[in-house]
Amino acid sequence: MNETATGTGPRAAARTAVPPPPVAVHTPPVPQQGPPRLGKVLARAAAITAALTVAGSVLGLVRDQSIAHLFGAGSDSDAFLISWTVPEMASTLLIEDAMALVLVPAFSHALARRAAGEHPDPVRSLVSATLPRLLVLLGCTTGLLVLGAPVIVELLAPGLAEPQVAVQCTRLTALTVLSFGVTGYLSAALRAHRSYLPPATIYVAYNVGIIVTMLVLHSLWGVRAAAAGVAAGSVLMVLAQLPAFVRHLAVRPSGGETVLTGQTLLKGKTLLNGEALLTGKAPLTGAVPAARPALLGLGVLAPVLIFTVCRQSQVLVERFLAASLPAGSISHLNYAQKVAQVPMMLSLMICTVTFPVVAKAVADGEGDQARRRVERDLALAGVVVLAGTAVVVAYAPQIIEVLFQRGAFSAADTATTASIMRVYALGLLGQCLVGALGRPFFSTVRPTWFPAAAMAAGLLVNGVAGALAVGPWGVYGITASNALGITVTAVLLLRGLGSRVVSIHVRGVALTLARLSAAAVAACAVGLFAAPLIPGAVASLAAGCLLVPGVFAAAALALRAPEIVGLLDLTKRRFRHVR
Secondary structure (H helix, E strand, C coil), X not given: CCHHHHCCCHHHHHHCCCCCCCEEECCCCCCCCCCCCHHHHHHHHHXXXXXXXXXXXXXXXXXXXXXXXXXXXXXXXXXXXXHHHHHHHHHHHHHHCHHHHHHHHHXXXXXXXXXXXXXXXXXXXXXXXXXXXXHHHHHHHHHHHHXXXXXXXXXXXXXXXXXXXXXXXXXXXXXXHHHHHHHHHHHHHHHHCCCCHHHHCHHHHHHHHHHHHHHHHHHHHCCXXXXXXXXXXXXXXXXXXXXXXXXXXXXXXXXCXXXXXXXXXXXXXXXXXXXXXXXXXXXXXXCCCXXXXXXXXXXXXXXXXXXXXXXXXXXXXXXXXXXXXXXXXXXXXXXXXXXXXXXXXXXXXXXXXXXXXXXXXHHCCCHXXXXXXXXXXXXXXXXXXXXXXXXXXXXXXXXXXXXXXXXXXXXXXXXHHHHHHHHHHHHHHHHHHHHHHHHHHCCCCCCCCHHHHHHXXXXXXXXXXXXXXXXXXXXXXXXXXXXXXXXXXXXXXXXXXXXXXXXXXXXHXXXXXXXXXXXXXXXXXXXXXXXXXXXXXXXXXXXXXXXXXXXXXXXHHHCCCHHHHHHHHHHHHHHHHHC
């Protein structure tokens, strides 16, 4: 629970040590003093999300290490990874992108109407109107996927060496569609309530379920144990959030009053409890519309779904093209992608935390606030992803050796995977920008098709370039085409956002990212030079994790990248405060 929602924090605690009894007063406006600054709330939420994201990523690497150790990079692992396409697509649609892009603004809007005193409770009305229908739709889709598993495998990977194993694994992983859908629904609702802890734990729970199930059952079921673990882990994701969701849903304003962050609004009056504020209206900027038309109608869902499907279809293109290559190619692509995407995942945690803030600012008509928030998010995400990209490129062989080279995963597998990962890294900034820029587009009441069109254009570039490059260059051609396609989409979204939704300064954002990219190139060059000088993969990688970010920060300061300068100033102020 965050400080805004609970009314806690150092200043609030001082004021409410001995709470006076509620007193009804009329509403002359006075300056607001109570709740903590939004920046502190977001910083705390980002820290929690970062810590749990890192924990989930570490467990994800342990999961991948276990798969590589038990099954190597061969026909069995290829069969499992084809089946894993279903939960990968489902997680993007139902947890990470589509569900959040639709439901976070919907719940934010319902909460704003609740705060304005609307009855019946808009939040409960939204849940009762959407959740039952969603469960029916997800259940039917899951059943169809289980029955149609042979067709899915044939479409995804024609010519696969072990199609029957892939079919059996797909029937198990298809069960995640139902559980992922519920997980995404709960996550969106909780984030709109600014409850960030339970949603941040879902990938910890997911990976724990996979690892435990796989270790227990692999001797009996082989690679099918990994598929069963995916299904078990998805159930744990729901259980990790369900208590918090029920608790928030159970909050019911009594007597026609609405409770919001320590304030109770009652038709022009405010009940004071030592923390509440004297206000003349609900503490929301801008008017709250009486209703939001077709919140979850087809016109809103279709652009988001097509955008998300096109984004995830990059993986489908890769596996389709790699199915005709030698056994193990799909596995090499998968391991390289999973590791390379860690910096991108960490960078997007910033946008995940601030998305409800952007959605509310857009809904309230606060264009300047939304613009500043989006520009700041893009720059901060760029810092994280580009620093991580420099480490990934410079120390790719050491990273793969430390993580995977044991058991059935050979030194030759390490060399191939590391080379692929270096090519993947060229598209990490594009991946980060697509994830960050998609959110503001879908913060508005009116649906927009521009992100879906931009994503489709990038996918077309990816598919055509991949088909042309797979013959002469194999997996490297597939990977380079992926980076090219996602970069095209990122450029289109960056140019389109400023003229359609949030009037960001595109040239300023591009200049900031260019400076950070130059710093990343310098850091990467130093890392490539230093990596072979230290013997031992572990020692070399440990030194690189200190050296490359340090060089990146120094180079960015020399180039006067504004976010690095701002972060340094903030660190100095915090240090002086602690001293």
